Amino acid sequence: MKLNYRDAVILGALLAVVILIAGFVGLVKPKNQDIKDDTALLETKESERAEVEGRIAQIEPLKKEITQIHDDTNAITANFVKPEEIMDAKLFDQYMQHFEEECDVKVKTLSAGELSTSTISFYYFTPSIVGEDLIAAADLNGEIQAEIDKEFEESNAVSQRNPQETFSAQYGISVTGKKENIWKYMQTIEEQDKTIIINSLTLPQIFEKDSDGKEFDESQDIDVTFVVTVYSLYDLADPDLEPDD
Numbered sequence: 001m002k003l004n005y006r007d008a009v010i011l012g013a014l015l016a017v018v019i020l021i022a023g024f025v026g027l028v029k030p031k032n033q034d035i036k037d038d039t040a041l042l043e044t045k046e047s048e049r050a051e052v053e054g055r056i057a058q059i060e061p062l063k064k065e066i067t068q069i070h071d072d073t074n075a076i077t078a079n080f081v082k083p084e085e086i087m088d089a090k091l092f093d094q095y096m097q098h099f100e101e102e103c104d105v106k107v108k109t110l111s112a113g114e115l116s117t118s119t120i121s122f123y124y125f126t127p128s129i130v131g132e133d134l135i136a137a138a139d140l141n142g143e144i145q146a147e148i149d150k151e152f153e154e155s156n157a158v159s160q161r162n163p164q165e166t167f168s169a170q171y172g173i174s175v176t177g178k179k180e181n182i183w184k185y186m187q188t189i190e191e192q193d194k195t196i197i198i199n200s201l202t203l204p205q206i207f208e209k210d211s212d213g214k215e216f217d218e219s220q221d222i223d224v225t226f227v228v229t230v231y232s233l234y235d236l237a238d239p240d241l242e243p244d245d
Contacts, residue, residue, distance in 0.1 A: 066239050077233045080195050086169050086232040087115055096173070099192070103185040105177030108223070113170035119163035120231065126155040167232040170199070176223045186226075195231035 085091040089112035100107050129135070129148060139145050175185060182203075189198060203224040 070236055070239055073236045077235060079193055080166065080233040081230050083167060083232045083234055086167060086230050089171070092171065092230065095194075099185060099188050100175075103177070103188055104181050105175050105185045107173060107175055109172070109174040111172040113172075115167060115169050117165055118168035118229070118231065119165050121163045122158045122161050124155045124158035126159075127151045166195075168229055169232075170227060170229050173226045173228060174223065175226065176221050178219065179222055182222065182224050189226075189228070197229050197231075198226055199229055200227045201225065 081092075081095070085095055089110060092112070093107070093110050096107065096110070127148075135144050135148075175182065177185070186198060186201070189196060201224055204222055
């Protein structure tokens with residue numbers, strides 16, 4: 001088939017259009033899709049980076065909060081006798097010795113009981129309301145009841161807490177000394193800052209005058225036996241706040 005000049009030009013133009021379309025479909029369109037995919041991936045990565053940066057920004061405040069809780073906890077448990085001291089009667093005797101010297105009494109014997117666990121309940125005061133029915137009858141606007149509820153807030157909150165478990169050990173301590181020094185010894189134990197509680201004491205009968213009318217000699221030594229309970233907790237371990245490599 002023989003083409004004239006006009007047909008050849010038209011055919012050439014059609015071929016050029018076909019080549020352009022084929023190039024767009026084969027090269028430009030895939031590249032355009034790649035650009036769209038890369039743009040979507042970039043947006044995802046930027047979102048992930050923002051999330052990671054947000055978490056990093058929270059690490060330091062969280063570390064400070066954990067450290068503060070750790071320090072506050074150990075400040076509370078500082079009042080408890082150290083576990084190594086509660087488990088060793090010799091160490092406990094050494095701890096009690098300065099009370100003995102301060103009060104001018106002499107510890108004759110100190111016997112240790114077995115180590116065990118005990119629960120310590122939270123101390124709280126529950127207010128007593130007199131005439132609740134009368135108050136209710138007069139409290140038309142609920143203002144008095146609101147004040148009563150406010151007074152009970154602390155005791156209600158604390159009463160819901162579970163008792164805390166601790167180590168404990170009982171010691172029997174036999175002490176001899178003058179009466180006033182014995183009382184001072186008891187008061188010193190009561191006022192010291194460790195969790196040592198006097199459970200009971202046994203002392204001889206002391207009268208101002210005996211059956212013969214003779215006055216009690218204040219310079220005379222008396223023997224007193226105490227039973228004390230000592231409570232202990234381990235210090236909270238230091239938290240590991242550094243990320244693993």
